Amino acid sequence: xxxxxxxxxxxxxxxxxxxxxxxxxxxxxxxxxxxxxxxxxxxxxxxxxxxxxxxxxxxxxxxxxxxxxxxxxxxxxxxxxxxxxxxxxxxxxxxxxxxxxxxxxxxxxxxxxxxxxxxxxxxxxxxxxxxxxxxxxxxxxxxxxxxxxxxxxxxxxxxxxxxxxxxxxxxxxxxxxxxxxxxxxxxxxxxxxxxxxxxxxxxxxxxxxxxxxxxxxxxxxxxxxxxxxxxxxxxxxxxxxxxxxxxxx
Numbered sequence: 001x002x003x004x005x006x007x008x009x010x011x012x013x014x015x016x017x018x019x020x021x022x023x024x025x026x027x028x029x030x031x032x033x034x035x036x037x038x039x040x041x042x043x044x045x046x047x048x049x050x051x052x053x054x055x056x057x058x059x060x061x062x063x064x065x066x067x068x069x070x071x072x073x074x075x076x077x078x079x080x081x082x083x084x085x086x087x088x089x090x091x092x093x094x095x096x097x098x099x100x101x102x103x104x105x106x107x108x109x110x111x112x113x114x115x116x117x118x119x120x121x122x123x124x125x126x127x128x129x130x131x132x133x134x135x136x137x138x139x140x141x142x143x144x145x146x147x148x149x150x151x152x153x154x155x156x157x158x159x160x161x162x163x164x165x166x167x168x169x170x171x172x173x174x175x176x177x178x179x180x181x182x183x184x185x186x187x188x189x190x191x192x193x194x195x196x197x198x199x200x201x202x203x204x205x206x207x208x209x210x211x212x213x214x215x216x217x218x219x220x221x222x223x224x225x226x227x228x229x230x231x232x233x234x235x236x237x238x239x240x241x242x243x244x245x246x247x248x249x
Contacts, residue, residue: 150244173197
């Protein structure tokens with residue numbers, strides 16, 4: 001094992017460390033995806049494609065992997081520079097465009113795993129899932145719940161997340177209802193999350209979900225663990241099964 005990853009030893013053996021180095025991962029959305037990308041790279045996944053046409057804003061800095069000097073710059077381009085600063089030998093491809101219905105088929109999505117961190121303001125996240133599943137690519141969906149993180153994985157054999165009940169116009173609220181149902185089945189307290197969703201519902205049509213850096217850091221570790229399990233042929237949970245990690249009681 002090289003000096004770069006020597007502190008990964010015992011947790012990750014040399015064979016698997018070598019295996020994940022060139023394992024191609026596609027990250028669509030460099031908001032939540034910004035910290036996930038760094039966690040994956042530091043773990044040893046050195047072949048990443050990152051996609052986002054958005055620009056860094058001041059309101060991103062409470063939870064995304066950017067600085068004040070990055071404001072006004074393209075997220076994917078800034079993130080690529082940061083990742084290469086961590087590992088100059090990594091293969092980091094940055095696509096500085098939004099994924100749209102029109103251009104989705106123009107991009108090479110043929111990777112080993114994809115991470116869908118796109119906004120649900122259009123049908124693009126669902127079309128992205130469908131395109132990946134047609135190629136047999138697992139799609140990881142991370143959700144920042146503020147004080148908690150929730151992750152589910154879509155595969156060609158699983159249900160699609162679009163199958164959730166469309167009770168609300170804002171899709172994140174439908175996801176929220178689904179998460180609460182899942183947690184209740186596991187006898188996990190949902191009082192704090194129900195309170196949050198009730199308050200968010202009042203502003204959901206005009207505001208993206210409020211999020212914390214706590215949630216995205218929890219998600220980074222969760223997603224990296226799931227990707228590692230997929231890469232090393234270990235079993236994972238598939239939608240509607242899920243992963244949940246919370247700092248709330």
